[in-house]
Amino acid sequence: MLASQMEKALNDQLNAELASDYLYLSMAAYYESQNLEGFAKWMQLQAQEEFAHAMKIYTYIQTRGGRVRLGALEAPQSEWDSPLAAFSAALEHERMITSRINALVDMANAEKDNATHQFLMWFVAEQVEEEESASRVVERLKLMEDAPGGLFIMDRELGSRVASAPQ
Numbered sequence: 001m002l003a004s005q006m007e008k009a010l011n012d013q014l015n016a017e018l019a020s021d022y023l024y025l026s027m028a029a030y031y032e033s034q035n036l037e038g039f040a041k042w043m044q045l046q047a048q049e050e051f052a053h054a055m056k057i058y059t060y061i062q063t064r065g066g067r068v069r070l071g072a073l074e075a076p077q078s079e080w081d082s083p084l085a086a087f088s089a090a091l092e093h094e095r096m097i098t099s100r101i102n103a104l105v106d107m108a109n110a111e112k113d114n115a116t117h118q119f120l121m122w123f124v125a126e127q128v129e130e131e132e133s134a135s136r137v138v139e140r141l142k143l144m145e146d147a148p149g150g151l152f153i154m155d156r157e158l159g160s161r162v163a164s165a166p167q
C-alpha cells in the first residue's frame with residue numbers, strides 16, 4: 001500500500017509526464033511549421049515515450065493499491081525563436097524532470113518505501129538517456145548555427161529515429 005504522500009507525489013509525476021507528452025507534441029507542431037519534418041518526427045516519438053512513462057506510473061500506482069487522479073494540463077508553449085531554442089527548451093525540461101525524479105527517490109528513501117525506490121530506478125536511468133539525447137542535438141545545432149545547410153542534414157538524421165520498444 002502506498003503512503004498517501006507518496007501516492008500524491010506519484011500522481012503529480014504522472015501529470016508531469018503527460019505535460020511532457022503535450023510539450024513535445026507542441027514542439028513537433030512547431031518544427032512542422034518550419035518544414036523540418038525530421039525534427040517533427042523525433043519530437044512526435046518523444047511525445048509517445050512520455051505517454052509511455054505516464055502509463056508506467058499509472059500502472060504502478062494501481063499495482064500498489066493506490067488511486068490514480070489526473071490533474072489539469074496547461075497549454076504548452078507553441079512558438080520558439082529558432083530550432084535551437086526549441087531543442088534547448090527540451091533539454092531544460094528534461095533537467096527539470098530529472099530533479100523531480102531525484103526528489104521522488106529522496107521521498108521513497110525517507111519513507112523506507114523500497115518498492116517505490118526500485119520502481120524509480122528505471123526513471124533515474126531513463127533520465128540519463130533523455131538528457132544525453134537532447135544535449136547531443138543541442139550541441140550539434142550550436143555548431144551549425146552559421147551553416148544552415150547542416151540543419152537539413154540533421155533533419156534527415158533525426159527523421160530516421162524509430163520508436164523504441166516498450167519496456
Ligand code: FEO
Nearest residue numbers: 017050053097130
Ligand atoms: Fe519522461 Fe523525458 O522524461
